[in-house]
Amino acid sequence: MxxxxxxxxxxNIRFEVSxxxxxxxxxxxxxxxxxxxxxxxxxxxxxxxxxxxxxETPKVYQGSETLLRHFCPDCGSPVYVERSSTNxxxxxxxxxxxxxxxxPTMHIxxxxxxxWLKLADALPSYAEKxxxxxxxxxxxxxxxxxxxxx
Numbered sequence: 001m002x003x004x005x006x007x008x009x010x011x012n013i014r015f016e017v018s019x020x021x022x023x024x025x026x027x028x029x030x031x032x033x034x035x036x037x038x039x040x041x042x043x044x045x046x047x048x049x050x051x052x053x054x055x056e057t058p059k060v061y062q063g064s065e066t067l068l069r070h071f072c073p074d075c076g077s078p079v080y081v082e083r084s085s086t087n088x089x090x091x092x093x094x095x096x097x098x099x100x101x102x103x104p105t106m107h108i109x110x111x112x113x114x115x116w117l118k119l120a121d122a123l124p125s126y127a128e129k130x131x132x133x134x135x136x137x138x139x140x141x142x143x144x145x146x147x148x149x150x
Contacts, residue, residue, distance in 0.1 A: 006096040008072035008079050012056040015079070015091070019050025022088060024102060026123075029109035031137055035069055035078055039114045042093030042102050043081065051080070051089050064137045083134060109136060 007014040022045040032041035058070035058079055068082040081090040093102035104123060107113075111127040119125060128136040 004096060004098065004101055006079075006091065007055070008075055008077035008095065010072060010075035010077070012074050013058055013072045013077075013079055014054040015095075016052045016054070017046050017050055017091065018052070019047055021046055021103075023106075024093075024104045026104045026107045027109055028107060028111075028113045029136065030112045031063055032109075033112065033114075035063065036092070036094075039117050040107075041078075042099075042104060043090035044093060044096070044102055045088045045090045048082070048087050048089050051091070066134060067137070085134060106130070108133070 004017045005015065006017075024042075024044045026040050026042050028040045033039060035041065056073065059073040061069045061071065063069045063081075066084045068084065069078060070080050070082065071078045077095065078092055079095045080092060082088075083090070093099050096102065106123050107119060107125040108129050109127070110119075110125050113119070124130075
């Protein structure tokens, strides 16, 4: 991947990514649905050192013990997630200036997929997360409390 850029809706947070992308997933978990306001969230993971933030400092919400969600304090747009157990940032595909750069490799947490959503691609699909990924988080949409799965 060549240098990519992106940012939030109002443009106060911007970023540049210079490294090669890692895993690219479409996550259907309830936490991602709630955080994005959509049926799923497209995430492109990069090494943190390959992401340069510019503009305002994002506000941070701790979604679970190991996940920080970074968003714009002005327009509220989610921009990226940070997993404390790795050195990677998951940029939201929709925050990219060219969202066509997103080339997903799998669907994860499809046990929470919306019944009205029909997956028509040939990507691998996992009810939760495949081996090697962080544990799936149980999320109570009423209280907003998250617990790491055991």
